[in-house]
Amino acid sequence: MNSAKYIEIFKNGQKEGIRDVTVKRKLQTVRKFLSYLEDAQTDDLLNIDRKNVYEFVNSLDYRSQTISGVQFTLRQFFNIMYEQRLSSFDGYQLFPMITTDKRDSILSYYSPEEIKILVESIDTAKKCGIRDKCMILIAAECGLRSSDIIWLRFDEINWDKKLISKTQHKTGIHVNVPFTEQVQFLLLDYLKNHRPDVRSEYIFINTITNSAFTSAKILTQIVYKNFEKAGIERRCRKRGAHTLRHSLATTMLANNTPVPVITGVLGHASSRTTQKYLSIDVDGLRKVSLEVPE
Numbered sequence: 001m002n003s004a005k006y007i008e009i010f011k012n013g014q015k016e017g018i019r020d021v022t023v024k025r026k027l028q029t030v031r032k033f034l035s036y037l038e039d040a041q042t043d044d045l046l047n048i049d050r051k052n053v054y055e056f057v058n059s060l061d062y063r064s065q066t067i068s069g070v071q072f073t074l075r076q077f078f079n080i081m082y083e084q085r086l087s088s089f090d091g092y093q094l095f096p097m098i099t100t101d102k103r104d105s106i107l108s109y110y111s112p113e114e115i116k117i118l119v120e121s122i123d124t125a126k127k128c129g130i131r132d133k134c135m136i137l138i139a140a141e142c143g144l145r146s147s148d149i150i151w152l153r154f155d156e157i158n159w160d161k162k163l164i165s166k167t168q169h170k171t172g173i174h175v176n177v178p179f180t181e182q183v184q185f186l187l188l189d190y191l192k193n194h195r196p197d198v199r200s201e202y203i204f205i206n207t208i209t210n211s212a213f214t215s216a217k218i219l220t221q222i223v224y225k226n227f228e229k230a231g232i233e234r235r236c237r238k239r240g241a242h243t244l245r246h247s248l249a250t251t252m253l254a255n256n257t258p259v260p261v262i263t264g265v266l267g268h269a270s271s272r273t274t275q276k277y278l279s280i281d282v283d284g285l286r287k288v289s290l291e292v293p294e
Contacts, residue, residue, distance in 0.1 A: 001043050003034040006081065013080040021169060029073040045087050050094050053078075063108070063238055071098045108238040110247045115140050121230040128207055130194045132222050134186040135204060138164075139219070139244040142177045143265050145170060146241045147216035152203045159184070168267050169216075175267040249274070 010030055014023055036056045042048055057070060075091030075098070082090035110118070119140065122133040135149050144152075147169040156166040162184055164177045187203070196205045202212040220240040227239040237243065245266070252262050263274040 001034065001038050001045075003031070003038065006034060006045065006077075006086070007031065009084055009086070010077050010080055013076075019170075019172060025069075026073045026076070029070050030077055033074065033077075045081055050089060053094055068098050071095045108243045108246055109250045110232070110237070110243060112251055114232050115244065115247060117232060118226060118230045122226055123229075130186060130190045131204055131207075132226065134183070134190050135219055136223055136226065136241075136244065137183055137186060138179065139223070139241050140248060141183060142179055143245045143248045144175075144177065145216075145245065146219040149241075150202075150204060150213045150216045150219055153201045154203060155201070157187070157203075171267060171269065173267050173269060175264070177265060177267075 007027060007030055011023070011027060014026070033053075033056055036059070037045075037048065037052065040052070042052070053074060057067060057074070060067060060070065062070065072095075075095045077091065078087050078089065078094050079091035081087035119133060119137055122136065123129050124133055138144055138149050138152075139146070142164060144164070145168065148166060151169065152164070152166070156164055158165055162179050162181070164179055165174070167174045191203070195203075196207060196210050198205060198210050200212050204213065205211065206213050206218075220242070223241045223244065224239045227234075249262050249266055252265070253259070259271045259274055263271045266274060268274045
């Protein structure tokens with residue numbers, strides 16, 4: 001299969017103004033899909049049917065929101081391929097409607113007590129213990145995305161005001177997020193006593209390469225590993241870094257924090273985005289044993 005040709009055509013079909021990180025994410029999905037077809041001994045897109053695409057999507061162990069993103073990307077991919085007469089069907093024939101299962105958001109909530117157990121169970125005596133605890137605590141208390149934590153820079157920390165001030169990698173929206181004394185203490189401890197002595201604008205360093213991390217996915221791996229060690233009952237919930245961000249937002253909502261305030265913490269473009277992100281109604285709050293706000 002000439003995957004390079006399909007990828008180049010898809011890349012050239014992207015609209016101007018789309019952020020590089022978004023294009024990169026789409027290309028990763030397309031490459032993964034084409035690799036899947038190659039493994040199945042498929043040599044041409046014209047030789048596949050929609051069933052092959054559905055089988056690929058079903059093989060992915062992603063949460064439903066991520067699956068929706070994959071479907072949107074594949075819809076666009078097949079629209080472009082169909083226009084170029086490289087596919088026998090277009091994207092809307094493939095995915096006429098794309099939805100997200102809102103239950104994922106509910107099931108991925110962890111209570112403040114569970115988050116405390118997670119943080120306190122991290123073994124700080126290990127080589128990366130302080131670093132990992134610091135990153136996890138920032139995710140849990142500040143609600144930053146993995147990419148904004150992994151690539152947190154020195155010039156984005158205002159020590160006097162206890163404020164993280166940065167432009168988000170995913171959205172390009174600038175946020176000012178306060179941090180607690182515990183986060184400050186861990187950061188200073190890491191910088192003074194545990195960070196490798198390397199010159200880098202980024203705070204957190206990969207101890208294997210002695211350089212900045214090249215992927216934000218490492219934080220999800222770190223969070224997952226520590227959830228396992230903490231022995232917190234899973235109950236079908238996800239255990240990635242994003243669950244910490246979502247748990248913070250859900251707890252704020254349960255504590256009657258106004259949605260616009262939550263929007264500011266999460267760095268969303270609008271409160272409507274935040275409401276969709278939370279995906280929680282009265283029944284949802286009861287499902288996670290939270291008190292329904294008046």
